[in-house]
Amino acid sequence: MAKRLSVLLLLIATAVTSSLAQGDWIRTGTGLGVEKVRLAAPDFKTTSGNSADLLKTFNETLWNDLDNAGIFEMVSKSFYPLAQPGQPNEVRLDAWANPPANAAMLAFGNLNVAGDDVNVLGWLYDVRNTGSPQVLGKQYREKATAENARLIAHRFADEIIFRLGGGITGIAESKIAFVSNRTGSKEVWMMDYDGAGQQRLTKDGSIALSPAFSPDGSRVAYVSFASGNADLAMYSLELGRRVAFPNLGGANTAPSWTPDSKLLFSSSMRSGDPEVFMAEASGSNPKRLTAYKGPDGQPSVNRKSGAQIAWVSGRTGLPQIYVMDADGANVQRITTEGYAVSPAWSPNGQLLAFSWIRHYGPGAPGGQDIYIMDTTSHQWVQLTHEGSNDFPSWSPDGRHIVFQSHRGGTDQIWTMLADGSKQHQLTSSGKNTQPTWSWK
Amino acid sequence: MKRTQKSSVVVAAALLAILLAGCAKKKPVATTPPPPPPAAPTASLSANPDAIEQGQSTTLTWKTDNATGVSIDAIGAVEPNGSRQVAPVQSTTYHLTAKGPGGTQEATARVTVAGRQAPPQISLTDEQMFAQSVKDVFFDYDAYDIRGDQQSALQSAAAFLKQHPTWRVTIEGHADERGSIEYNLTLGTNRAEAVKNVLVQQGVNPNNLRTVTFGKEKPFCNESNETCWQQNRRGHFVLNK
Missing domain, CATH: 3.40.50.10070 (TolB, N-terminal domain)
Incomplete structure (x- = not known):
């Protein structure tokens, strides 16, 4: 661990010295080494x-x-x-x-x-x-x-x-969407980045999951069980209500957006096996990107380049994180052990935050924690060390990560700096899960 | 004295008129009378019948006046007056919002869906037979292949369903509380599909089999121990008929 960290620090130092313009934040999202x-x-x-x-x-x-x-x-x-x-x-x-x-x-x-x-x-x-x-x-x-x-x-x-701060726009006006059961059913909620102004968005009275802001901030894609099946659904922040979205058939989960506003999601619509799909934001022209037996889901596109997709696959047993080109080519396995889920690209497109049970099995040390990994070198840093932690999502400036943690006995939304410091809780009413940060 | 009083009443009336016209901002005094305020929208929503069995449908009918935008949750934007067939799988309150220049009006209609307990369409005997012959299928942790000890149960299920070729069945994929919400949803899909595949291989009509995943969202029990986790890692059969 210490060795890996020092390797990463060395890498960061190299990155900082090789880039004159902006601080280490924008390159690594951690701020290490900057006064x-x-x-x-x-x-x-x-x-x-x-x-x-x-x-x-x-x-x-x-x-x-x-x-x-x-x-x-x-x-x-x-x-x-x-x-x-x-x-x-x-x-x-x-x-x-x-x-x-x-x-x-x-x-x-x-x-x-x-x-x-x-x-x-x-x-x-x-x-x-x-x-x-x-x-x-x-x-x-x-x-x-x-x-x-x-x-x-x-x-x-x-x-x-x-x-x-090196000309990086602040995040004080950004928003966080999440799922809360505080009204009795799981609905999509939204709050300011600091936890103020928590308000309910959906009123489906069923199970809502997996909210994802569109890049322009006008819509939230999510999953609704209102029909009895896992369907993609769309909520308009401009109209303040759910808007029509086509029924794609099969189970459809984990929507996420590309920088040019296309939708990625996991779907079992054609083969009966969950695969990563991409479609227009309207839901039309769904196209399959993966074709392996076993669970494939939770796709996240590189927010900077739009050219790479990270996702979770259970093709070898326990879920691992993989990366492929946006057309499905060049599949590369990123994690090699444990139980790794919920990849999220940093805004600069160089790092993946994800949730990892690194040592998996009965009696194994450690828990489910948030990590970040440099996708080029595969060096990683562990950011949380307490409770079960999942669903990391980056702030627009790349300096913060919001996540879900069970450390207090119930699932709540927490936030921290991308170096793991200043961890604090944003929600306390009911169970709160699956936070996602707006793009700006 | 009297005159002063009168004129102040006139001034007050004029001010009131300006305020009523919505002129909180400073505007020149209008010489023409203000237009009447826009009429508030009205809305009604009903379901006929308002109680159905699972798998049946009902008709929602709504009427609105003075509305420019009308929407029903879970359906989306709809025409100002109309009706639509819906088939909720559980009891649902439909919520209509009519927005117009005169404000917003809401209306709701409750559709009660009778569950598996006592649906008249499926006789108790059928239900009992189904429950006796079509048993849920249980899985190992993080796995979706059919375990050896579950094979015979699936064989009986297949034989029974072939004897009832018109019965429709939903296979729900479930997972235990451990692991990620999202990954468990994909795992639930694989479990439901694995059950379906065996039944189809045994000759059950695939058109009668629907699969859904609930991941870890609808557990059968809530304890954090292996006994309960095993209960929740399952393919659960629901008879729709």
């Missing part, structure tokens, strides 16, 4: 007396967004100077640049409620650049609701992350 920016983010101030609740929501959301971004070392609030700024003329740069704060960057501002609106002014300062410290100055105005306070905090956080 994090020391960022101070004092609570925003207010002068209006009626904004305490919104201010609290805003400050918590902004801090969590920045803290979870994975590219900042947040300066502990106990090191902050006593006088904290709410606007530029209140900033004393040296107080932030010097010990104990030692900040490189300072995010600050104010939030006020005027009439029905909440007005937020936010700045980002480079505290060592005494000549012209301002990196960002933003103004936001929305109806004064808690939801909008969160939205503004997400947008300001994304601006900061974009400026300081």
Whole structure:
């Protein structure tokens, strides 16, 4: 394990030195070896007396967004100077640049409620650049609701992350779809990336499984048992309801999308044996890509190139992960032992996250954990070490992975940085499974 | 004094009119009377009959007024007025949403589906005979090949089904709680198909056999031990007739 990790670290180091432009994040998704920016983010101030609740929501959301971004070392609030700024003329740069704060960057501002609106002014300062410290100055105005306070905090956080994170767009406005049984039947739900705003999408009153956002974010493909059979189904986020999708016949499961909005799925429609199929987003022209006896399913297309498909096959016994070209050629086995399922390509198209019981059998050490593997070198890193973990899905920026974990005794949705750090739980009501992150 | 009161009433009435017209935003005062608000949609949905046996169908009929978009969950967008035959396999509440410029109206209709317990179409004797002769098939972990100890049960099932060539049967593939949701769905398909293949080889009409997979979604028991796991790794027969 330690040997493999060091090999991977060496690889990452090579990758970093050979690429000048962007940090290690975009190449590996792990951020190992990159120095994090020391960022101070004092609570925003207010002068209006009626904004305490919104201010609290805003400050918590902004801090969590920045803290979870994975590219900042947040300066502990106990090191902050006593006088904290709410606007530029209140900033004393040296107080932030010097010990104990030692900040490189300072995010600050104010939030006020005027009439029905909440007005937020936010700045980002480079505290060592005494000549012209301002990196960002933003103004936001929305109806004064808690939801909008969160939205503004997400947008300001994304601006900061974009400026300081190598030009990669932040994920604070991205969404996570998942399956929850909290209403008594398994339905597709959706939430913000930080777990806020959990809302039910489907109302089939049956078993819904396997949600997958379309690349443009307008639809969610899923599996519905409403007819008594496993059928592909489509939910329109624009119309707010299920829309028609043809019945393909046979059992159809595990839909996923290609970057050009075609559908991949597992289907038994022709041979009676589950094989990987590709069809138009409308469900028309289904085409078979695999032809082996045994279970073939859970296809995931390379999100960058669209040229390779990873999937799960039980052709040799326990399920293993395979990769093939998008036309079905060049089949290559990726895992060689244990029980490996749920492959998910990273946005940069170089890594697969997947779920693996590496040592399989009665009394074998270890559990079912999330791993990432470099598909070129086949080097891997284990990211979770507790409970049963499945269904990893990458954030649009490649810095985070959302997954399902049974570590607390029930299945819940968890999120972490792609190096395995900052693992925390996003759901708690009912059983929650099969999370999937939006493409943007 | 009186005059001031009167004029303030007039002003208040004018303001009220503006508000009623939906002019919360600042707009010039309109000289023509505002158009009446759009009529709210109405909707009704019924099922006839509203109680059926498994395998039978019923007719959903709906009527809406003042709606521009009408949809029924699990069916999708539909015409404003119409009817459709549906054959739910379990009791289902159909939910209609009619959207129009005047708002949204919902309507529901409940169809009760009698299960295997007492369907009049299948006599108790038939059911009992089926249950005695067509036994569920059990599988090893992560396997979908027919075990040696399950062969004789399948032979009796095949013989019985050949004696009843008009009976239709669904074979459900099930898996135990261990392993991935998705992989168990594909495994369930393979198990149901493996059972079907043996029956077809023995001469049962394939057109009478339907396969579905439930993976680990509909377990027969919920304990985390091998006894229960074995119960859940099965091909389960359901008589549709």
